[in-house]
Amino acid sequence: MNKWRCVSIAFIGLLGLQQAVLAQDTYPSRVVRIIVPTAAGGGGDTLARMVAQGLSELWGKQVITDNRTGASTMIGGAIVAKAPPDGYTLLQGLATLATNPATSKNVPYDALRDLAPITQLISIPNIVLSHPSVPVKSAREMIAFAKTRPNQLLFASAGTGTSTHLALELFCTMGKVRMGHVPYRSAGPAMTALLGGEVAMLATNMIYGLPYARNGKLRALGVTSLQRVAIAPDIPTIAESGLTGFEAEQWYGLLAPAGTPREIINKIYRDATAIVTSAATRERLSRDGGVTVASPPEAFAALIRTETIKWAKVAKAAGIKPE
Numbered sequence: 001m002n003k004w005r006c007v008s009i010a011f012i013g014l015l016g017l018q019q020a021v022l023a024q025d026t027y028p029s030r031v032v033r034i035i036v037p038t039a040a041g042g043g044g045d046t047l048a049r050m051v052a053q054g055l056s057e058l059w060g061k062q063v064i065t066d067n068r069t070g071a072s073t074m075i076g077g078a079i080v081a082k083a084p085p086d087g088y089t090l091l092q093g094l095a096t097l098a099t100n101p102a103t104s105k106n107v108p109y110d111a112l113r114d115l116a117p118i119t120q121l122i123s124i125p126n127i128v129l130s131h132p133s134v135p136v137k138s139a140r141e142m143i144a145f146a147k148t149r150p151n152q153l154l155f156a157s158a159g160t161g162t163s164t165h166l167a168l169e170l171f172c173t174m175g176k177v178r179m180g181h182v183p184y185r186s187a188g189p190a191m192t193a194l195l196g197g198e199v200a201m202l203a204t205n206m207i208y209g210l211p212y213a214r215n216g217k218l219r220a221l222g223v224t225s226l227q228r229v230a231i232a233p234d235i236p237t238i239a240e241s242g243l244t245g246f247e248a249e250q251w252y253g254l255l256a257p258a259g260t261p262r263e264i265i266n267k268i269y270r271d272a273t274a275i276v277t278s279a280a281t282r283e284r285l286s287r288d289g290g291v292t293v294a295s296p297p298e299a300f301a302a303l304i305r306t307e308t309i310k311w312a313k314v315a316k317a318a319g320i321k322p323e
Contacts, residue, residue: 027087027264032063034090037076040067043205043288044252047121048092051254054275072096072161074107081109085259087268091115093255095163098307102315103161105322111308116260117300119269120253121276122290125225126167127209128238129218134200139221140242142201146177154180155201156190161320164203166311167224167248169318174243194218205250206231206289224248230286251293253300265297
């Protein structure tokens with residue numbers, strides 16, 4: 001009896017191995033779709049198209065991008081969370097996977113329960129800018145100035161609960177200052193308000209904000225990464241300007257529905273990271289302030305987990321209630 005049981009277990013194990021090899025060898029056999037939860041033409045969309053084109057060339061099968069915007073990227077995320085776990089529907093995930101639980105009551109999925117992280121492709125620091133009428137030239141000086149004027153200074157954001165909003169709430173919390181938040185519908189109106197002197201400060205992505213610092217219309221107080229950015233090495237980090245450990249970056253990665261075979265996850269990870277780590281792609285991403293990460297699935301899962309906890313604490317400290 002034990003002999004046959006051992007044979008049976010061995011056969012099942014061999015069958016599982018054969019199925020795993022088959023899944024890896026035959027994937028993909030048809031079109032793969034990357035759901036992009038942001039609008040066409042933005043930085044995230046450009047990255048997704050680069051990866052899709054590269055995978056198409058590697059696999060000899062079409063990989064397309066499909067923009068499904070809305071609900072702070074949750075519409076796109078829900079589509080992938082509910083898709084069959086076969087590797088043919090992927091998600092370009094971004095930092096909202098970690099911030100949405102802190103700012104939204106009804107997130108229709110759990111990022112680590114319903115999705116399988118594949119890789120964090122890149123990170124993109126924000127740049128913190130101030131209006132020239134504010135007599136400060138660094139993050140340290142802004143903190144000191146704000147402490148003498150509690151609740152008098154205002155900062156803008158692209159909307160309540162966005163990554164740029166939470167970045168400056170973290171700035172206020174770590175700096176122990178109180179400033180008013182003015183949310184706008186998007187980054188454009190928020191920048192217009194800063195340029196007009198209606199608010200004192202704003203955090204925005206590097207490629208959008210850096211030109212205003214270069215032409216003197218705004219002042220750069222620092223970048224939100226732990227390391228200085230290659231396209232602006234003269235601008236210090238917020239961390240080295242008075243708030244040790246300050247970090248608030250946008251990031252992008254790939255995820256699949258939970259339950260997707262590990263062999264398929266590994267194949268996508270290996271091939272997608274080969275694309276973003278190529279010299280040509282690194283150079284192109286660097287011009288936009290992007291830093292190539294190409295982390296393995298476990299590291300990406302750990303990032304989402306720690307970021308979710310971090311931003312929940314920031315939202316609570318700022319009095320942001322999920323809506």
